[in-house]
Amino acid sequence: MISVVVKVCALLAFFYGIRLLRRRLYSPLDNVPGPQRSSYLTGNLTEYLDPDGWAFQTKLENNYGRVVKLEGLLGTRILYVFDPAAMHSILVKDQDHYAKGLVSLHRLLWGTGILSTLGDEHRKFRKMTMPAFSTANLRRTVPTFYEVARKARDGLLCPLILDGPQKVDLNNILSRTSLELIGRTGIGYSFDPMLPGQERADRYAQALRSVFPTAFKFGVWFPLIPLILKFPFPSFLRFMINVLPIPTLRKARDITDFTTATAQKLVSDRKQAIREGTLDLDEDSRDIMALLMNSSQKMADEGGMHLTDEELTASTSMIIFAATDTTSSSMNRLWHLIAQYPDVQENLRAEILAEPETMDHDTLVALPYLDAVVREVLRLYPPISPTASRDTVEDSILPLSTPIIGVDGTAMSTINVPKGTPISIAIAASNHDKQIWGEDALEFRPERWINGKAESVTTKLCGIYGNTMTFLGGGRSCIGFKFAQLEMKVVACVLLRAFKFSEPDPRIKWRMTDLIPSPYVDNQPALPIVVEQLRP
Numbered sequence: 169m170i171s172v173v174v175k176v177c178a179l180l181a182f183f184y185g186i187r188l189l190r191r192r193l194y195s196p197l198d199n200v201p202g203p204q205r206s207s208y209l210t211g212n213l214t215e216y217l218d219p220d221g222w223a224f225q226t227k228l229e230n231n232y233g234r235v236v237k238l239e240g241l242l243g244t245r246i247l248y249v250f251d252p253a254a255m256h257s258i259l260v261k262d263q264d265h266y267a268k269g270l271v272s273l274h275r276l277l278w279g280t281g282i283l284s285t286l287g288d289e290h291r292k293f294r295k296m297t298m299p300a301f302s303t304a305n306l307r308r309t310v311p312t313f314y315e316v317a318r319k320a321r322d323g324l325l326c327p328l329i330l331d332g333p334q335k336v337d338l339n340n341i342l343s344r345t346s347l348e349l350i351g352r353t354g355i356g357y358s359f360d361p362m363l364p365g366q367e368r369a370d371r372y373a374q375a376l377r378s379v380f381p382t383a384f385k386f387g388v389w390f391p392l393i394p395l396i397l398k399f400p401f402p403s404f405l406r407f408m409i410n411v412l413p414i415p416t417l418r419k420a421r422d423i424t425d426f427t428t429a430t431a432q433k434l435v436s437d438r439k440q441a442i443r444e445g446t447l448d449l450d451e452d453s454r455d456i457m458a459l460l461m462n463s464s465q466k467m468a469d470e471g472g473m474h475l476t477d478e479e480l481t482a483s484t485s486m487i488i489f490a491a492t493d494t495t496s497s498s499m500n501r502l503w504h505l506i507a508q509y510p511d512v513q514e515n516l517r518a519e520i521l522a523e524p525e526t527m528d529h530d531t532l533v534a535l536p537y538l539d540a541v542v543r544e545v546l547r548l549y550p551p552i553s554p555t556a557s558r559d560t561v562e563d564s565i566l567p568l569s570t571p572i573i574g575v576d577g578t579a580m581s582t583i584n585v586p587k588g589t590p591i592s593i594a595i596a597a598s599n600h601d602k603q604i605w606g607e608d609a610l611e612f613r614p615e616r617w618i619n620g621k622a623e624s625v626t627t628k629l630c631g632i633y634g635n636t637m638t639f640l641g642g643g644r645s646c647i648g649f650k651f652a653q654l655e656m657k658v659v660a661c662v663l664l665r666a667f668k669f670s671e672p673d674p675r676i677k678w679r680m681t682d683l684i685p686s687p688y689v690d691n692q693p694a695l696p697i698v699v700e701q702l703r704p
């Protein structure tokens with residue numbers, strides 16, 4: 169009997185192996201043009217993931233069609249996509265065929281929540297989280313945005329320029345401001361007193377910032393994470409991490425233990441305050457965590473689904489994580505550009521000075537030039553850049569808006585995508601596409617946004633924000649996109665009233681580290697810009 173089982177298993181393994189080999193050797197994707205791989209082992213990944221690989225990105229944007237074939241590990245085919253119809257199919261129409269990438273990584277890092285789930289489970293988290301980002305709630309957030317932005321002005325910037333104009337590292341100030349903004353409005357937690365010389369080395373802030381850089385040290389092992397999660401004895405895995413002599417693995421363990429414990433404490437403190445009657449969720453729900461608790465409680469009261477404490481903890485950490493580096497990157501871009509374009513800076517300041525010093529939400533979002541500048545920054549330099557990833561979960565047919573010419577010289581208006589193909593939604597390439605944005609697509613020109621609509625655009629994309637793909641589109645688009653813009657706008661209004669920004673250091677280099685670009689000087693994060701106080 170045993171020998172029959174062994175034979176059947178051997179036969180199955182043989183056919184599976186042949187199938188795998190065939191898939192490796194022949195694929196319908198081979199007719200899609202793309203760059204030569206630089207090594208069989210890592211394909212194009214070295215150039216693609218290079219933090220300074222801007223030239224390779226430009227080559228992908230310009231030298232092929234709107235779908236490009238790249239090679240990953242051991243000959244895996246990856247599709248790099250910015251064709252409008254293909255993106256619509258992946259993100260909207262056939263979104264269940266294409267699962268969000270890195271979901272298992274998020275599950276391993278944080279637990280079960282909006283970033284780490286798929287299908288109906290994800291829809292539950294999204295439904296629960298959306299009300300926290302409604303316009304009504306954003307309106308209530310504006311005073312906290314102002315409070316933090318003024319602290320950045322008075323506590324961080326003013327003391328540095330008391331003796332006249334100075335070159336200041338704005339990256340430090342803007343990153344601290346972004347974190348404090350999401351800390352206060354997300355979880356009612358202050359990471360930073362924002363006072364001169366008192367940069368508190370908040371352990372929670374440091375842990376949140378180091379999660380992805382640490383995890384990415386294991387990037388090549390990511391494909392194994394789904395298997396690890398299926399392993400039936402988590403305590404054995406834990407034991408292995410404890411005994412294996414791999415310091416980075418232990419560091420990752422300590423970081424996630426700490427972020428989880430801190431988020432758990434924040435949640436349990438809130439619950440205790442509700443029990444003791446010092447917090448009324450209906451009256452005091454001003455931050456995202458309280459709003460999440462509120463919407464979960466309401467759904468539970470109506471007999472529907474609700475979030476467990478673990479899910480609430482994981483969701484809180486995920487939202488803070490999703491908000492922090494993205495907004496910090498876009499704020500840094502905004503200030504780099506403001507310093508590079510004095511005319512834009514003057515026009516913006518004139519618009520802001522014509523309004524009261526403190527504006528409400530509706531006045532802020534209606535300022536046309538400020539809106540145009542923010543849109544143009546987010547179009548030209550999307551913070552999740554260059555791409556967002558998807559995994560093809562069933563054999564699919566990708567429609568194309570514009571046919572591409574295959575390697576064999578024939579025109580292809582659809583592409584057969586085999587199950588298992590990794591897809592890169594090329595956010596930056598789409599935002600730079602000359603067929604959509606015109607010949608000046610690569611220029612920083614806020615004036616292109618008339619009445620919130622880009623003048624040249626005729627092709628309708630599935631992106632949720634101004635025809636750009638910056639926040640993606642469909643059922644997994646960014647839920648914080650209005651929140652992010654509002655933050656940028658409030659900080660711009662407060663700082664441009666008080667200071668003039670000029671002479672950005674010519675050594676500033678943007679690097680794509682851990683998926684999100686940030687400014688560096690001599691390999692250190694920095695954005696040195698001359699800041700001068702304006703007379704009131």
Ligand code: HEM
Nearest residue numbers: 490491494495498551552556638639640644646647648652
């Ligand atoms: C300029 C700043 C931001 C950019 C460019 C950005 C961009 C994105 C993108 C591209 C995605 C989709 C990723 C994917 O599916 O692969 C996403 C998802 C998400 N973003 Fe943002 N984001 C920003 C700020 C924020 C903020 C401020 C918050 C919250 C306060 C936030 C919360 C989220 C969440 C929770 C998701 C997951 C949505 C889901 O899977 O259903 N983001 N973001």
